[in-house]
Amino acid sequence: MHRRSLLAIGATALACPAIAQGTWPNQPVRLIVPFAAGGPTDIPARLFADELSKILPQRVIVENRTGAGVVVGSEVVAKAPKDGYTLLYNTIAHSVLRPLFPRLPFDPVADFTPIALLGVIPMVLLVNKDLPAQDLPGLVKLLRDNPGKYDYGSSGNGGAVHLATELFLKRAGNLKMTHVPYRGSVAAMPDLLSGRLAMFMDVAASGLAYAQRGDARALGISADRRIAQAPDVPTFAEGGVANAESYTWHMVLAPSGMPDAVVEAVNAAFNRVAEQENVQRRLTDLTMMVRSDTTPAQAAKWLSDEIAKWSTIIQDAGIRID
Structure with missing residues (x-):
């Protein structure tokens, strides 16, 4: 019995190397x-990596893995060892996969464990400076009175700009505009x-910057409150x-199935x-x-809500990837 117990302990240690070999992290x-x-x-990912490298006993190294949207890089993490040494820095793109x-x-x-929601960046709704709409109510009325007449741009099908x-348009009363996708903003x-x-919503x-130079007009911010950089621009609400x-x-995510202690350590570090x-x-x-205080559970709830919201928008708008 004693020998079998020792073997069981050894097997558990091998399955959870981050715990067995000491406190996370003990390698890059x-x-x-x-x-x-x-x-x-x-840019923000590298800021976090640099600062983490200063407070942790090991370096955090950024690896850019592009391809098929975010699929290639995400697959690297999904199939990585469940030890906290391969993490994913992703965006809203994860919620529409x-x-x-x-x-x-x-x-x-x-296949993923959300670790921490690090921050959110709102959108600003820009219009051509000659458009006959001076504010958001005026824009809504203009579009309602002229269904399908005006075009809006995006940085690509299925991207954050397109979805936003x-x-x-849906929340404003199912307004109709023609979508023109571009390769980036x-x-x-x-x-x-x-x-x-x-x-264009950017x-x-x-x-x-375009609004501040007078090249376009900013009519609204997609956040729950005004932002310091544009205190005169109202929220959509x-x-x-x-x-x-x-x-x-x-958001930072990790492979699913990591030990709770490692999840908590990574969350605390970020x-x-x-x-x-x-x-x-x-x-x-x-x-x-x-x-700066989200728990893994809160990050998971945010991701779940985003997946539900954007899945509905994608289905209703018939959005497809080129």
Whole structure:
């Protein structure tokens, strides 16, 4: 009996190396970013990795794994050892994998453990400066009176901009506009400024610059409150469009089945970095509303709610990936 007990303990130790070999982390941690280096997701991810490397006994190394949207990078994490040394830094893109990609090499829910929701970035609704709508109620009336007449742009089918715009149109009374997808926000902006597009909803960090220069007009923010960078721009709810909040959010996930102690240790480390004043300042400059106290359970609830919301929008709008 004594020998069998020792064998059982040894098997448990091998199954949970993060606990058996000491407190996490005792080797470098890979933070997989399924977006290109230098982009709006990669920059905050590297900030977290750098700061984590200062407070942990091991380095956190960012690896950019792009391809098939976020599928390639996410698959790396889904199939990684369940030890806390391979993590995923993902966005709203994770919540639309199931409805947009019917044949995935992993389950975006069952194969992942949400660790922490780090922050949310709202959208700003921009219109061409010559559009005959001076505020959000005026825009809604214009679109209602002219169904299908005006075009809106997005950074690509199924992306955060596309989804946020379709949510807004639905909540504003099932308004009809023609969707024109582009390869990124930068490609769409010249057409908004020239009047080819009537409307474009961009992440606040980049979109507000066009309004501040007077190149376009900002009529609303997709958040639950106004943001410091644009205190004069009302929320959608203030403009009469309720339940249209949308964000591109940042979350850390891990393979499912990790030991609870490791999940808690990873969560605590990311929250500790998110609490730092210098980190909050830099993320706020990117118009991120930082979260520094979310639990794994709260992150899981957020992801579940987002999957439900966007699945409905994708189905109702008939969104398909090219």
